[in-house]
Amino acid sequence: MAEPAQQVDRPLPEHTEVAVIGAGLAGLAAARRLNDAGRDVVVLEATDGVGGRVRSDLVKGYRLDRGFQVLLTAYPELGKQFDVNALDLRRFEPGALVWNGTKMHLVGDPTRRPRTLLKTGLAPVGSITDKVRLLRQRIRLGRTSAPALLRQEDLSTLEALKNDGFSQAMIDGFFRPFVGGIQLDPALATSRRMFDVVLKSLFAGAAAVPAGGMQAIPDQLAGRLPNGTVRLNARVGAVRPGEVALADGRTLTADRVVIAAEGPGAAKLLGLATVGSKSASCVWFGAPTPPITDRYIVVDGTGQGPALNIAVMTNVAPEYGPADSALIAAACPGVDDANLEPAVRKQLRGIWGPTVDSWSHLRTDAIAHGQPKQQPPFAPKQAVSLGDGMFVCGDHRDTASIQGALFSGRRCADAVRAGLG
Numbered sequence: 001m002a003e004p005a006q007q008v009d010r011p012l013p014e015h016t017e018v019a020v021i022g023a024g025l026a027g028l029a030a031a032r033r034l035n036d037a038g039r040d041v042v043v044l045e046a047t048d049g050v051g052g053r054v055r056s057d058l059v060k061g062y063r064l065d066r067g068f069q070v071l072l073t074a075y076p077e078l079g080k081q082f083d084v085n086a087l088d089l090r091r092f093e094p095g096a097l098v099w100n101g102t103k104m105h106l107v108g109d110p111t112r113r114p115r116t117l118l119k120t121g122l123a124p125v126g127s128i129t130d131k132v133r134l135l136r137q138r139i140r141l142g143r144t145s146a147p148a149l150l151r152q153e154d155l156s157t158l159e160a161l162k163n164d165g166f167s168q169a170m171i172d173g174f175f176r177p178f179v180g181g182i183q184l185d186p187a188l189a190t191s192r193r194m195f196d197v198v199l200k201s202l203f204a205g206a207a208a209v210p211a212g213g214m215q216a217i218p219d220q221l222a223g224r225l226p227n228g229t230v231r232l233n234a235r236v237g238a239v240r241p242g243e244v245a246l247a248d249g250r251t252l253t254a255d256r257v258v259i260a261a262e263g264p265g266a267a268k269l270l271g272l273a274t275v276g277s278k279s280a281s282c283v284w285f286g287a288p289t290p291p292i293t294d295r296y297i298v299v300d301g302t303g304q305g306p307a308l309n310i311a312v313m314t315n316v317a318p319e320y321g322p323a324d325s326a327l328i329a330a331a332c333p334g335v336d337d338a339n340l341e342p343a344v345r346k347q348l349r350g351i352w353g354p355t356v357d358s359w360s361h362l363r364t365d366a367i368a369h370g371q372p373k374q375q376p377p378f379a380p381k382q383a384v385s386l387g388d389g390m391f392v393c394g395d396h397r398d399t400a401s402i403q404g405a406l407f408s409g410r411r412c413a414d415a416v417r418a419g420l421g
């Protein structure tokens, strides 16, 4: 894994061409683009590491991401901003194992894995008509560009699925846990524009994690910045054109200021309209043996949660756990609750039986702001230039995703560069 460029002991310069506030993916992408263009940049990050919402920790020999997250290999920014080979990606199988309360059923992607056709066709998850509709969606999304999908008529995901003719059983048993899990939105209230670009990416590539954990993503971006560019434990308390004031009293003048804080933080610093939050929790377990051997995400289609998605991370990336052990992530989208472990363990016992009692609880993540709410009317590509040399970027200006944050940072850097001449 690349060493992140960060130096906390060097004094802050009095002046920089561009001050970027926040070392999440958007801030790092903006800093990289500006640095590559020969601009002098300082990134001020409030916490003790880079990555923002994309971070990982080593706990008892297991690699735990902060909340269950995946990188979709079809994200266009991936090829533009990364050495993808160096991320050493480990891929999930396309599709999902759906738990219906009595049995696990495979809903695969027969267009990529023809051997899954029969099982997928026979799985009692929705009807045959639902599966034909899903195939039709795949064809439509494959033929439509992401920008066109982001301009189409806006509805909630739930309304869109109903309009497209999917049965309630398919919506509740498959879409709600699967896509609701990815969008941290079991109510399926998110804009169909977002839903369609996520589904397009899922169909076009794989869901993956770097062997070294999701942290490898921001680390690679930060590792390409000159040493000392990123200042950790540097919380910004106030901004105004040409000046940044840290919470500890230090100040820095800058020709341009880029606010790359998450939506609610950016709104507070800039006095902009508040950004609503979708929450997420994740309960992590270590086990002596994996409950399944496949590389599929398991979705609980019973609606009896709290976990909607379960992933045996070590089946996909053995590097996520010590030898002869399994790491299980139980993702509970839409919930911000650090005390979910007993309820999740009970739920998983209902699926895999008493063996679950031998699993050790490693950590529960409770994340109040997982993603910005992006319900209809949803307009991506919001203005990044605020005037007076002030700029803003992040997933709340584009799409609520890793792709959206990276794109937003790059787009914002181009706007900054245009202004600097």
Ligand SMILES: Cc1cc2nc3c(=O)[nH]c(=O)nc-3n(C[C@H](O)[C@H](O)[C@H](O)COP(=O)(O)OP(=O)(O)OC[C@H]3O[C@@H](n4cnc5c(N)ncnc54)[C@H](O)[C@@H]3O)c2cc1C
Pocket (backbone or CB within 6 Å): 021, 022, 023, 024, 025, 026, 027, 044, 045, 046, 047, 050, 051, 052, 053, 054, 066, 067, 068, 069, 070, 071, 072, 182, 234, 235, 236, 237, 260, 261, 262, 265, 280, 281, 367, 369, 370, 371, 393, 394, 395, 396, 399, 400, 401, 402, 403, 404, 405
């Ligand atoms: C549990 C979970 C699951 C997710 N699943 C997926 C997924 O599967 N696929 C996907 O594509 N996306 C997923 N996402 C969304 C994705 O992680 C985010 O959209 C993306 O990381 C946002 O990046 P960002 O740079 O816009 O914001 P952030 O990552 O929030 O970065 C903002 C940074 O600004 C810093 N900051 C804030 N205020 C200040 C201040 N005053 N001074 C200095 N620094 C400050 C913060 O500490 C932070 O480092 C998920 C998110 C979560 C939480």
